[in-house]
Structures are given as structure tokens and as C-alpha cells.
Amino acid sequence: MCVNGVTASNASMALGSTDSVTLDGQLIEPQRPRYFMLHKPAGYVSATVDTAHPTALELLRGEPRFLDLQIAGRLDRDTTGLLLLTDDGDWNHRLTSPTRQCEKVYRVQLRDPLSPQAMAQLEAGVLLRGEQRPTRPARVALTDKTDWRQLLLTIHEGKYHQVKRMFAATGNLVLGLHRERIGGIALDPGLAPGEYRPLTATEVRSIA
Numbered sequence: 001m002c003v004n005g006v007t008a009s010n011a012s013m014a015l016g017s018t019d020s021v022t023l024d025g026q027l028i029e030p031q032r033p034r035y036f037m038l039h040k041p042a043g044y045v046s047a048t049v050d051t052a053h054p055t056a057l058e059l060l061r062g063e064p065r066f067l068d069l070q071i072a073g074r075l076d077r078d079t080t081g082l083l084l085l086t087d088d089g090d091w092n093h094r095l096t097s098p099t100r101q102c103e104k105v106y107r108v109q110l111r112d113p114l115s116p117q118a119m120a121q122l123e124a125g126v127l128l129r130g131e132q133r134p135t136r137p138a139r140v141a142l143t144d145k146t147d148w149r150q151l152l153l154t155i156h157e158g159k160y161h162q163v164k165r166m167f168a169a170t171g172n173l174v175l176g177l178h179r180e181r182i183g184g185i186a187l188d189p190g191l192a193p194g195e196y197r198p199l200t201a202t203e204v205r206s207i208a
Helices: 056-060 089-096 116-124 162-169 201-205
Strands: 021-023 035-040 070-072 080-086 104-110 139-142 150-155 174-182 196-198
Touching: 035 056, 035 201, 056 080, 070 089, 080 089, 104 162, 116 139, 116 162, 150 162, 162 174
Parallel strands: 080 174
Antiparallel strands: 035 080, 035 196, 070 080, 104 150, 104 174, 139 150
């Protein structure tokens, strides 16, 4: 192995970003971190391996080393929408760390119309079953002024089944759930369910 044209005698030597490494005369390209967005369909679990259900990672079988990818911000099996995947652990941590309070926007379909009282509860923070502290204040926006069962919910946490549990705490039931955005990254409207694409450099940098 040669570094910058000189035979390397120390296999553990530190390399800089501009160093050139060759082996038997062939340039070795470093593996760059990968970042993808996936339009997750219903029926897929956010896991690497599952014996009972297909996994979201299986939809990226066309990518080399697809099993090395981590799911950044999981979705329930019946929840659709934006799912982010990467092999950059630091980026994943910045995205999902509770201290970052990264915004997540969901399109929600409810069984019953949302009451003004329930909206006020959500926007103030609700205490979920099994939790000791209420959720952080959410933002609620109706998508149809004539149908209070259709809305957009913005939260800043990622508790287990959080959106469904929040509405359950107000006495309602979520019938449909679709994630549209995480931080500054919105689901590409050109992606059909099951399709994916690499993130742009701007999208990657938005998770600073």
C-alpha cells in the first residue's frame, strides 16, 4: 500500500482528507457516508430484520451494503411517509437526539372531529399513559376547515407511538398517519410509496 506515492510502513497511520492511497497501483476510494429518503408504504416495519413482516430496508436492496444503513426516526408498521436512512451515525444522532427537538410534521386522519378543547390540550402538552411528564407543546393546523378530522400535527419529540398516544389521551383515535417532514427535509412529492432517493447536499446540511 502506498500513501501519496510512498510505501506505507505503518498500517495504522492517520490519513488526511487530501491523502491519496493506492494498493497494487489501484486508487482506493474512501467510502462516503450515504443519506436517503424513503417514501415508506404501510405494512413495512422500521427494522433491519423482522421474521413476521417486510422491513423498510428491503426496499433499498438495490443499494450496496443496504443492511449497513440505519433508520433515523422510525415509523410504525401502518404509518406511511418520510423515512430517513444513513450510515452516518453522527448525523443520525443529531437528527434523533431528544435535546435537538427536531420538528416532525404528520398528516393525521382522526375517527372523530377534533374538539377545540382537545386542540388546546395538544397545544399545551398532554400527559401520556405511562409517562411522568406531559409532551412538549404541539402545533395543530386543520387541512380542511369543514372537516375537523383532517389535520397537520407538528411535534418536537419522538416517543413510542407518540402521535397515536397523544390523540388517545384526548379520547380520539388515529385512523391514518403520514409523516411529511423532519426538520428541514420534506418528503419528495415525486416519490411514490416504496420509492427512495439520495438526499441532496442541502438536505444533509440542514441537520447541522
